[in-house]
Amino acid sequence: MRDNSGVIAEGLHKSFGPVKAVRGVDLNISPGEVVALLGPNGAGKTTTIDMILGLGQPDAGRVTLWGMPPAEAVHAGIVGGMLQTGTLIGQLSVRELVTMVGSLYPEPLPVEEALSLSGASEFADRPTNKLSGGQTQRVRFAVALVANSDLLVLDEPTVALDVEGRRDFWVAMREFATAGRTVLFATHYLEEADQFADRIILMARGLIVADGPTTEIKAKVGLRAVRATLPGADHGALATLSGVQTVEIHGDSIVLRCTNSDLALRALLPRFPEARDIEVHGAGLEEAFLELTEERPELDSVDDRAEGPQ
Amino acid sequence: MIPTTYVRLEILRTVRNRRFFIFSLVFPLVLYLAVVGANRHTHVEGIPFSLYYLTGMVAFGTMIAQLSSGGRIAAERTAGWTRQMRITPLHTRAYFATKVLTGYMMAAISIVLLYAAGVSMGVHLSAPKWLMMTGLILVGLIPFAVLGILVGHLVTPDSLGPALGGGNTLLSLVGGAFGPLSTGRVYTDVVKCVPSYWLVQAGKSALTGNAWPIEAWIVVAVWTVILIRLAAFVYGRDTARV
Known part of the structure; x- marks a missing residue:
């Protein structure tokens, strides 16, 4: 049954063939926290997020969201998200698409509100296949917002956006998060993590190498x-x-x-x-990560430090 | 719980797909009117040609309607939309049920249009016979609904056109939708194991007043079970690959 424990992950492991993408991740995110999962490409961020969302099964370890297994939490409408890759389906207008997704959730945000928060109102009547990359990204954000879920998970949400788009995106995100929402976002920009997260979880080579308040982590990697x-x-x-x-x-x-x-x-x-x-x-993130990981000899004892899949 | 808004918008998407309209509705309709218009008073296998060819075209059009679910699934997979749907409260079962339901709605439009064309070409059937024919067609479409889901997990949008168009034409041809291919005994026996054959036979059954023989029910049931197993397998394989 549902409790107020937020996101809990214990001992997560996941390999893809010989590649150990995640090698023992423990997470504990309380309701209301805005957390950045920061790390270079191949750190295991997306694999971790997939396991939290129930899209991937861990080889070992377990995840609970508000006390429930991911699949159950997803069906209860606790989760909304924006995955790293993905485009939109066609033959619908932007408004229709957002309506479609919202209708699946128990307490969705009003469609117009999701559209205006994400900055998609202007082109809400356009067909989904006639949008620019930045507009598509805004609609994907609207699709995540309309869920009005307790947990919002965003995997590299600003990758396709220009500077202005990025700024708008985080302003909207902040507005959404002030309502006591729990937000977990993956990024490889220290700047984004620094500006928008209360807490940063640093990942490298499939492990969490640091976890703490943003100021503390920034001092370490900055x-x-x-x-x-x-x-x-x-x-x-x-x-x-x-x-x-x-x-x-x-x-x-x-x-x-x-x-x-x-x-x-x-x-x-x-x-x-x-x-x-x-x-x-x-020093750059990559270099900072190397530094942090060098302090932990167990990271180097693994032969196959190949990059995990994105 | 039926996600009504979701189903409504899914149907809207399908109706807006021009390719579906051409292949599932316009093509069989035009073919029917053209071919039967020139031969409306002839008989084939003791059946008025206008009815004989009607069932063939209904089989063709409704099969495309069901198989085109596969096209939508393949497109949604490629777009990453399937993964997006998997993190919403929508159950996997409801997702596929919506695809099947949409396929049936489109099949129903195809049936109504072709029946109207049939009547205009002089097809006379009593109400119970129309109903029986329709019922058998709807049952005969079950394996094709599952086949659509299966194909949707196997093909890419690039190979979709040839896979669906070719597959549908082949199934229609073998099933006798365009007329009997051969009367050889071995051939007939083999063809009776193909579900599209029984879809085409629904009209013949309606005329004689005898519903399908037991072997028809068995063929449809066995294919449905096999295809469900295969679809479940490819779905599992597809979702395991994160």
């Missing part, structure tokens, strides 16, 4: 790297500079991974004025 040429660098001295987290020395070149690269540079130059060829760049 590192910058300062590279410079500095012959005869002293590892210990560099490590004590403020803002520096780790130091690497490769011959004459150094790499400082910094929590605050501005502070680090100000400290570096007075003490080592001979430093030259200085570059500062964002």
